[in-house]
Amino acid sequence: MKATKDLREYLSVLEAAGELKRIQAQVDWNQEAGAISRLACEKREAAPLFENIKDYPGHRMGAVLLGPGRPLHARIALALGQEDKHIPPLKLIEIVRERFKSPRRPVEVEAKKAPCKEVIIPGDRANLLSFPIPQIKALDCGRYIGTWDIVVLKDLDSNWVNWGIYRCMVKDERNFTVLLLPAFQAGVPLLNQHGGAIFGKYEAAKKPMPVALVIGANPACHFAAMTSFDYGVSEEEMAGGLYGSGVPLVKCETSDLMVPADAELVVEAEVLPGVRVDEGPFGEYTGHVAHRGQAPLARVTCITHRRDPIFTMANMGKPYDDCATPRTILHSALVKNRLERNGIAVKSVYYPGTTLAPIIAVKPAPAVHQKIISTLLTAQRLLRTGIVFVDEDVDVTDLEDLWWAITTRMHPKSYRTVDGVAAESLMPFLTPEERQTGESSVWVMNATIPYTWPEKFHADHAATCDYESAWSPEVRQRVERRWAEYGYGNGSGGR
Ligand SMILES: Cc1cc2nc3c(=O)[nH]c(=O)nc-3n(C[C@H](O)[C@H](O)[C@H](O)COP(=O)(O)O)c2cc1C
Ligand SMILES: [Mn+2]
Structure with missing residues (x-):
């Protein structure tokens, strides 16, 4: 089965699998939605879809949609198109391995066919605060528009387009920070983060950098954006690999950047060279807060969205979360x-x-x-x-x-x-x-047991002692054949 087509199809798949909870009670965007979704992670409850958000009538927000489920990887399996959410993780890894080996080029769609362009708000009328952007935790420094996002950037001197999930905090109606980490620290090339490396080039050239902040695309796109591929790898094409065909992209209104056409919300902006503003602390994926101090600032040039856009948020913290x-x-x-x-x-x-x-x-081998x-x-x-x-x-x-x-x-x-x-x-x-x-x-x-030990030494001192290893196949077959006769059932045990 193919990966789910867009966020809305994914939500219905989640709901059918018991992994989504619609919450009709009024919930505050200020901390309450954050606390509910964190507790849902810790209790492994269904992901909340808030349908009644204080101060934002008519808006909806999904949280921890790719977070821990029952079992842990249930939502990942469903997003990748698996019918059985219980598929063992090692099998799921093999499926993803194959998909990473067949990246697919994106497909351009016309603006009039792109759901993310149903509503277009030019920069001078744009207001980030008209969306239910959550203050997730009490200890976060502000309201984060970008958590379950995709930050789309294009390299200054090549055709490489990079997608990454980077945290973004709203500063005011028209401005937000993007946590682009410096490409160099004390002269050492880190290249830890591709967005920071690309922004470094624009900044050296004193040019503003076009950026698109994408919220609520189909999960395959976010998966590609959160995977730490090598420098120069196109996450767009990797998303196509995960998705099973080229992902539909549409051109931005105010730049040449291309964004997932099915996204719920796209904020087009420019990151300003030489500008830094306070950012952090923020509760992070390590299960600790991470305070950095300063981050680059992006100024909104246009907002486009689906009708009745569904906002999405991640809730980072002690495992497990949606990172x-x-x-x-x-x-x-x-x-x-x-x-x-x-x-x-x-x-x-x-x-x-x-x-x-x-x-x-x-398998141990020399120098492996x-x-x-x-x-x-x-x-x-x-x-x-x-x-x-x-x-x-x-x-x-x-x-x-x-x-x-x-x-x-x-x-x-x-x-x-x-x-x-x-x-x-x-x-x-x-x-x-x-x-x-x-x-x-x-x-x-x-x-590992050293492979250089003589066989006899290994057999006498280090051979494994479990059911598989300590009896001959003949004895095991007899025991298994007679299992019910001994009075045992067919259950798989309680471990
Ligand atoms: C919810 C979420 C938030 C993240 N926030 C950041 C962030 O602020 N900065 C960062 O460098 N990586 C962040 N990451 C991890 C990056 O998405 C990941 O390292 C990815 O590989 C970055 O893309 P890049 O390799 O193209 O730089 C976040 C991941 C998730 C799932
Ligand atoms: Mn990258």
Whole structure:
């Protein structure tokens, strides 16, 4: 089945699967919608669609629409067109891996056929505050228009178009901040974020940078925008890969940028060179606040939207939220493909939680672990706090299995760090010095049994002892055949 066509189709798929809750009671955009949707994440309740928002009659807002469900990845599976929301994560990762391998060029549609142009408001009449932009948390510094968004930018000196999900805060009716992180810090190229790298070029040329802030496109587009592809990769085409065909795009009114035609709301703007305003703190995907201080400012040039636009918000915080949940799948697929392209075949990759530290099951071989570390570090953002290597018998999606491997197979003295790697500036563990240099460390845990041990030594001291490994197939077949005869049922157990 294809990925869902637009946000509205996705909402009906969610509702049919018990993953959407329409809330008709009046809810305040100021903190209440934020608190409800965070509690829904923590309780794994259905995603709220607020249909009655204080001060905004007629407006609707969906929250945490790609957040944690039942099971965790239910909404990701549904957005990607899976009929069974219970599909195991490793299967979903394989599906995404294939789709990432077939990017598709977008398809241009005429403005009159683009739903996002049903209403066009020129810049001099535009008012951001006419939309129900939420103050999500008490500790956030303001109202965030861009959380579940796509920030569309075009490189200054090439045809590369970049999509990224970056947080954007409303400053007033016509201005908002975009958290574009500097491409360089203390002279060190970070390239952590492509938007910041592109803006750096405009700023050096003292030119305003056209930007389109897209809200409520089909989920495949947001998935592409939140995946940390390499510099120069087109998220537009990756969105087409995830979507199953080229995504329909339409030209902006006030720039040459192209935006998803099915989006609910598009804010066209210019980011001003040399201007910075206060931004932060903001509750972030690490489960901590991240305060940065200053961010570039964008001035609105036009707003276009669907009739009765549905506003959407993410609610970042301690896992799981709508960053961590999709990225456990997206980044696992990205990394497995990257390793494959570099000639390294691993059995499985999984990023639990915040997607900052992958668990990789790989057959031990000379130098394989170091090759994996090097391959991931060339990507800048795929290895940010640590990495765990496990043997192929470990289920990388099962944290109990992982902890068993770490506590029994990892030699305590093998724990190590790789120093001098690019720091992720939102990490709470960074020291004041590391925030200046942009350099930090990642840890490596090798929870695999050394492949160099003689077979007899391994068999006597380190062979696995579970049902699969400790009995012959004949004995197991007999036990399984007679299972009901012993009085056991067919249930799969309570774990
Ligand atoms: C809800 C949400 C908000 C995000 N906010 C930011 C942000 O403000 N700045 C940032 O650099 N990345 C942010 N990210 C992560 C980026 O989307 C991600 O790193 C992506 O790869 C950025 O695109 P780029 O690789 O083209 O720079 C956010 C992700 C999500 C899901
Ligand atoms: Mn990019």
